[in-house]
Amino acid sequence: MTEERDAKVSAAYRGLGAEEPPRALDEAILAAARRDADARPALLAARAGRQRWYAPLATAAVLVLAVAVTLNMQTERPGIESPEPQSSAPPPAAVRDVAKAREKENREIAKLEVADAASAEKAPIARRKTAAPAVAADTRVARSKDDAPAAAPAAPPAASEPKPFMAERPAVTGSVSSEAARNVAPSAAGPLSQSAPAEALAKRAESADRADRGAASAPAAAPARMQQKVADTPERELERIAELRAQGRHEDADKALAEFRKRNPDYKIPEPMRARVERR
Amino acid sequence: MEAGDEELMLAYREGDAGAFERLYRRHKGALYRFVLRSIRDRAVAEELYQEIWMRAIEARARYEVHAKFTTWLYTIARNRLVDHWRKRGLTLVSLDQEAAAEAEPPAGAEYEPQRVLEAKQSLERFRRALEALPALQREAFLLHEEAGMNVAEIARATGANEDAAKSRLRYALSKLKEAMGDD
Numbered sequence: 001m002t003e004e005r006d007a008k009v010s011a012a013y014r015g016l017g018a019e020e021p022p023r024a025l026d027e028a029i030l031a032a033a034r035r036d037a038d039a040r041p042a043l044l045a046a047r048a049g050r051q052r053w054y055a056p057l058a059t060a061a062v063l064v065l066a067v068a069v070t071l072n073m074q075t076e077r078p079g080i081e082s083p084e085p086q087s088s089a090p091p092p093a094a095v096r097d098v099a100k101a102r103e104k105e106n107r108e109i110a111k112l113e114v115a116d117a118a119s120a121e122k123a124p125i126a127r128r129k130t131a132a133p134a135v136a137a138d139t140r141v142a143r144s145k146d147d148a149p150a151a152a153p154a155a156p157p158a159a160s161e162p163k164p165f166m167a168e169r170p171a172v173t174g175s176v177s178s179e180a181a182r183n184v185a186p187s188a189a190g191p192l193s194q195s196a197p198a199e200a201l202a203k204r205a206e207s208a209d210r211a212d213r214g215a216a217s218a219p220a221a222a223p224a225r226m227q228q229k230v231a232d233t234p235e236r237e238l239e240r241i242a243e244l245r246a247q248g249r250h251e252d253a254d255k256a257l258a259e260f261r262k263r264n265p266d267y268k269i270p271e272p273m274r275a276r277v278e279r280r
Numbered sequence: 281m282e283a284g285d286e287e288l289m290l291a292y293r294e295g296d297a298g299a300f301e302r303l304y305r306r307h308k309g310a311l312y313r314f315v316l317r318s319i320r321d322r323a324v325a326e327e328l329y330q331e332i333w334m335r336a337i338e339a340r341a342r343y344e345v346h347a348k349f350t351t352w353l354y355t356i357a358r359n360r361l362v363d364h365w366r367k368r369g370l371t372l373v374s375l376d377q378e379a380a381a382e383a384e385p386p387a388g389a390e391y392e393p394q395r396v397l398e399a400k401q402s403l404e405r406f407r408r409a410l411e412a413l414p415a416l417q418r419e420a421f422l423l424h425e426e427a428g429m430n431v432a433e434i435a436r437a438t439g440a441n442e443d444a445a446k447s448r449l450r451y452a453l454s455k456l457k458e459a460m461g462d463d
Contacts, residue, residue, distance in 0.1 A: 022326065
């Protein structure tokens with residue numbers, strides 16, 4: 001019933017006529033459609049072309065950037081990430097020089113240590129020669145710690161020649177480290193009467209090291225510790241006792257010798273040294 | 281076998297102007313009448329009709345087959361008509377208003393004193409009854425008649441729920457039948 005009535009209404013509606021848009025309107029719309037179809041495929045093709053380019057180009061750019069950054073990080077000086085304060089950091093070239101100088105110093109110190117141990121079996125004169133540079137190296141380390149950030153170029157000559165350590169000492173001025181160096185150096189070069197014993201030397205070096213620790217890096221502190229170790233060797237101590245004996249300070253020498261034997265009960269004093277340290 | 285509307289529109293999206301022409305010729309009359317009988321003013325109707333097709337042309341790159349082509353096309357048309365009415369300060373009445381309007385006799389639908397069986401007069405009454413329909417009811421009826429939409433499709437094209445679309449269509453048919461002197 002409803003369907004019939006709908007059909008009746010539909011028929012009545014159809015009776016109203018089947019108007020069509022004017023021909024001009026048809027032409028205008030179809031022309032616009034053709035224009036758009038002619039123009040847009042080109043745009044779409046261009047866009048598709050760009051899309052073909054974009055993905056590989058973007059990928060390549062990202063890869064190149066990643067490789068460049070990686071290479072740059074690999075060629076960076078190691079230690080750039082160390083906690084050294086950046087504000088006082090010298091220019092990279094100067095830093096490299098200082099690093100080289102420190103490496104050489106470390107090698108020299110190691111050599112001296114070995115030579116010192118070996119010379120315990122040799123002549124006392126030879127021992128004197130090795131002892132002085134060893135302690136002077138302490139001065140040099142303290143100086144280089146002090147001077148490196150400001151005047152790095154001065155380091156290489158000091159490192160290249162082991163002997164002029166003492167000659168360079170007057171150039172050291174100013175900081176706590178250099179002060180400590182001045183205190184340490186004469187004590188090593190001069191007689192024991194004017195200097196502290198080995199423990200005192202070690203303590204001074206350590207205090208200088210502590211005072212300097214704020215500005216100094218870990219690699220710089222290592223040679224100082226090694227110097228302290230060198231200063232504590234029995235040979236060195238015996239050498240000082242021998243010097244006391246030579247100066248006629250026999251009581252001091254006896255005390256020092258007794259103390260030495262107490263500390264090193266198993267140490268066998270070589271015969272030439274025994275002749276020098278024991279009271280005749 | 282003739283290509284479907286959606287197929288032709290997809291072909292046009294890819295740049296086939298001929299596909300659009302076929303599509304246009306297939307739907308131009310129905311859409312034109314839908315607009316003309318919604319607006320009444322022929323000049324305005326033609327302007328709106330052209331704008332509707334231009335919008336379809338512009339939107340072709342974004343066209344996806346989510347529904348029937350006619351649903352897509354008549355949704356564009358309806359949106360354009362709503363814009364037009366808004367500019368004129370007119371709005372489509374709500375369903376409640378439609379119900380209220382139902383009680384009122386359609387304007388211009390008065391019967392002539394003597395029943396003349398001439399077809400011309402009958403059609404004139406029908407035309408007046410159609411014009412007197414509330415906009416949403418008329419829209420539902422025109423979509424049903426011109427676009428061949430069922431209730432669900434009308435609901436989708438007009439953004440209404442199916443019950444509302446069904447109600448609108450039912451009221452429209454009822455009034456038109458009444459105008460035909462069928463009730």
